[in-house]
Amino acid sequence: MSKKTEKVFFILTWIGQGSSYLSPYAYGVLHRMHHAFADTEKDPHSPIYDKNLFYMMFRTKKIFTDILYSRTEVEKRFTRGVPEWKSFDLFASSWVSRIGWGLVYVAFYVAFADHILLWLLLPVQFLLAPVHGVIINWFAHKYGYRNFDVSDTSKNLLPVDFLMMGESYHNNHHSMGHRPNFGVKWWEIDPTYLIIKILNTVGIIKLRKVKS
Template sequence: MIIILFFIFSWYFSLFFQTFFLHRYAAHKTFSMSRTTEKVFFILTWIGQGSSYLSPYAYGVLHRMHHAYADTEHDPHSPIYDKNLFYMMFRTKKIFTDILYSRTPVEARFTRGVPEWKKFDLFASSWPSRLMWGIIYLIIYLLFADNIWLWLLFPIQCLMAPVHGVIINWFAHKYGYRNFEVSDTSKNLLPVDFLMMGESYHNNHHSQGHKPNFGVKWWEIDPTFIIIKMLDRLKIIKLRKSAI
């Protein structure tokens, strides 16, 4: 039971920072925050994502490329150009890593305003950091996994952030419903997004990428947007009026 609770907590804790900080802030800048607050969220993202930490800078650039080239040969992750989700994951990882380590030139339009803390990103993305988190997870599982089937969760635990990404980037371009006719294959994967904190309203987002609220219909409740509004009221962040 402890492992199940730990896994569920990790799932949503990691997912929140991915959708809130990496996606809606780093990639789309639907709200602003101070430089100090930004660095705090870099660190919280590292804690939340642990061994599967994703650089906010590389994520922001990659995601902007996805919107610009959605479902074309230049899209960093598209089910149309990858024969299965594992090929897509490996191709995305290569492009992501090339951006992180400045191995490939990137157009200015994709980097403008994306938060960057290079020294921290290199540390948090390093193998010693990932190994440290992996050992922490291993100790927790050794102590509390009282049934062997619980170890099936361990690989997902270690690869949490990429798993979140592939659910949307693969399945939300194949299955679901559409509220908007857009030029790509994006779909809303879940009518009530209890699993992905608003991320599965993917068609809505591709149609209205500037909006921090990914829900459109009355039943499409976006829990991350609720938290964003709370943080705005607490003056931790500032919602852009043009984005609401």
């Protein structure tokens, strides 16, 4: 996509993730590192080298913030071509932004939550992006089925992925990291790929053909 469109999607990410905003740049770099070092000691998130998911989340957070605030030197192969808007990332990742979104959520619940049990959803809303990340990076390396024999523990967490928008086809993704469609079997429908196809059709993004 164009540089201007990239910035639009940075803003949409901020609106969509709110208080749990994760820098697309830092996450993109982290994701490349995960694929390059999957289930080794250099993997930024692996259930093999962490005692539990909280240890994994803490270690991932440290590596992530080191990338975000340029506190560590990252190999060029992990940063090349990854969209970056540093000034916006620093604002969207700030406590001012996170607390601001938190207050918006609380105000929304005050206005519309008509049962006390609905308030139990509020902590999840505060941390929705990390919660999604830990579901994939912990559980999809422990539970599920495999279509491909890869060198790591990645698995397809859900046979029909209506919760993770196709991302739970993690074994498929690790086998073919370049492929935008994470589904392989006829029943593995990747909703995000359908959105990608629409964005490509209307010219917002351009899918590139690569050799398998």
